[in-house]
Amino acid sequence: GREAPTTDLDLAIIGAGFSGLYAMHKARDVMGLNVQGFEAGGGVGGTWYWNRYPGARCDIESIYYSYSFDDEIAKKWRWSEKFAGQPEILAYLEHVADKLDLRRGFAFDTRIVSTVWNEAAGHWTLTSEDGASTTARFVIAGTGPLSIPKENEFPGLAHYTGEVHRTGKWPHEGVDFAGKRVAVIGTGATAIQAIPRIAEQAGTLTVFQRTPNFAAPLDNGPLDPTELDDVIANYAQVRENSRNRFIGADYPLPEHPSALGVSDDERKRVYDKYYVGGGFRMITSTFGDLMFSAEANETVSEYLRERIRERVKDPKTAEILSPRNHFYATKRPPFETGYYEAYNRENVSLVDLRATPIEDITERGIRTTDAEYEFDVLVLATGFDAFTGPLLQLGLVGRDGVRLSDYWADGPHTYLGIAITGFPNLFMPMGPQSVCIHINNPPGIEDHVDFALRAIAAATERGTTALEPTIEATDQWNSYIWGIADSTLMTKVESWYMGSNVPGKPRAPLFFAGGAVLYRAIFAQVEGNGFAGFAFDGAAEAIPT
Numbered sequence: 001g002r003e004a005p006t007t008d009l010d011l012a013i014i015g016a017g018f019s020g021l022y023a024m025h026k027a028r029d030v031m032g033l034n035v036q037g038f039e040a041g042g043g044v045g046g047t048w049y050w051n052r053y054p055g056a057r058c059d060i061e062s063i064y065y066s067y068s069f070d071d072e073i074a075k076k077w078r079w080s081e082k083f084a085g086q087p088e089i090l091a092y093l094e095h096v097a098d099k100l101d102l103r104r105g106f107a108f109d110t111r112i113v114s115t116v117w118n119e120a121a122g123h124w125t126l127t128s129e130d131g132a133s134t135t136a137r138f139v140i141a142g143t144g145p146l147s148i149p150k151e152n153e154f155p156g157l158a159h160y161t162g163e164v165h166r167t168g169k170w171p172h173e174g175v176d177f178a179g180k181r182v183a184v185i186g187t188g189a190t191a192i193q194a195i196p197r198i199a200e201q202a203g204t205l206t207v208f209q210r211t212p213n214f215a216a217p218l219d220n221g222p223l224d225p226t227e228l229d230d231v232i233a234n235y236a237q238v239r240e241n242s243r244n245r246f247i248g249a250d251y252p253l254p255e256h257p258s259a260l261g262v263s264d265d266e267r268k269r270v271y272d273k274y275y276v277g278g279g280f281r282m283i284t285s286t287f288g289d290l291m292f293s294a295e296a297n298e299t300v301s302e303y304l305r306e307r308i309r310e311r312v313k314d315p316k317t318a319e320i321l322s323p324r325n326h327f328y329a330t331k332r333p334p335f336e337t338g339y340y341e342a343y344n345r346e347n348v349s350l351v352d353l354r355a356t357p358i359e360d361i362t363e364r365g366i367r368t369t370d371a372e373y374e375f376d377v378l379v380l381a382t383g384f385d386a387f388t389g390p391l392l393q394l395g396l397v398g399r400d401g402v403r404l405s406d407y408w409a410d411g412p413h414t415y416l417g418i419a420i421t422g423f424p425n426l427f428m429p430m431g432p433q434s435v436c437i438h439i440n441n442p443p444g445i446e447d448h449v450d451f452a453l454r455a456i457a458a459a460t461e462r463g464t465t466a467l468e469p470t471i472e473a474t475d476q477w478n479s480y481i482w483g484i485a486d487s488t489l490m491t492k493v494e495s496w497y498m499g500s501n502v503p504g505k506p507r508a509p510l511f512f513a514g515g516a517v518l519y520r521a522i523f524a525q526v527e528g529n530g531f532a533g534f535a536f537d538g539a540a541e542a543i544p545t
């Protein structure tokens, strides 16, 4: 590689979403580092910049799904709804960026495509799509877990003559569905938000479903201003309570340890309590064994199938919409507003791809094994190359010319989900094998970024040129990730949590399933032991056990 005589930056930040914005503020304004940010999009917001499809909304309450680090922002920002929609979350992040003057720190419309470690210089060379290069001692990859859409699997799509839209890359001007024949492929959390909204506008809507999902009513609505005043007055307590919960939001502990240890009436009372508007409380606050016992999980699964049968008028359609092949919450449980009722509409129909798979997309629509359909608009809600995809797209080459794509050919290898052996001075907030996604992300992101920046400060203080985890620490983390995941039902099914949604992707748990509290305790322990598991210029120590 080209040798640069000096290093341009202390720190390069990739991404201007929740992670990158906070990292920019903390590194630049609090630590006084020389920082430059790079963002592929035309503005701040990350996930909330790209995902503008109808119905896009956060399934965690707005009072929890926000930053905690700035009191003034927390006190002044007034959420209008219980669960904020995409426009409001984007407006919030734009407000944060403006208030802290973060935009000038980022180069927008700038996608980093090559990130190469230069051992002699002790820095990274980052190159964007247009060929411009910068060097930085440290890199924070705030690229997010769900920012790279899964590649299209239909060769015929290239010849389709109608409009095609991907939910994760929705046009800013919106899409006019009025009177049109519309198809949606996919029934994940995204599609389940979009389908009822599209159904209201489209001439006809045909949903192509491969795997049905367990969805429950979000019960969104205006946020009562006095309730919000109350939260704002007690934010410190709300945040503290949230940080002491598995999911990183102040949800009650389970009502009972086991779904099998109570009467049918009591079980129904508990599920009824959380079905409408409980959100993820359906898992965190009902029974303690839903993620561990197939028999316990079947009780919530059957409860949810009963609700589907109640809500969908046509029994055949209800059966097609009822999951039979996975446990509740082993695939990401969606929340909905009128999803099941959409199938009671005259203009909506459902195609069961288990019975009649898609053969290909044609010039005019979709061909399944038994029929040809014509559409004006195709909506691909087919998901993401989650967790690892966004990092692999950075073209990372570490020490000794090792490519990340080679090192991770059999699945991700990280330490704490935040650093990679052989890729020095690189940190990934919400990286693969971190607690990412299994918790309320904004406070989690603050923890990750704080940890990364304290590691950077420690390395700088000790005069370390290349900070990276030891191979022992990485191996132990990998076993730990598998151990925890295997104790749950999550490794027993195919899901994007396991990498199985992308053809050819290695099957491995891509997340730390131990929850926010344990994860924070591990961070604290590692840091308290002088960043144990990280080698400061060869002074390797083992991960504490």
Ligand code: NA7
Pocket (backbone or CB within 6 Å): 146, 153, 185, 186, 187, 188, 189, 190, 191, 208, 209, 210, 211, 332, 353, 358, 381, 382, 383, 384, 496, 501
């Ligand atoms: P998901 O949850 O991965 O959903 C994608 C959906 O698309 C799912 O129903 C898939 O069925 C379906 N799919 C994917 N590829 C195909 C093909 N080739 N043919 C037919 N159907 C297909 O992604 P989302 O965007 O909904 O959600 C991602 C997360 O973003 C969400 O959970 C939130 O955390 C934010 P499958 O299940 O693979 O059979």
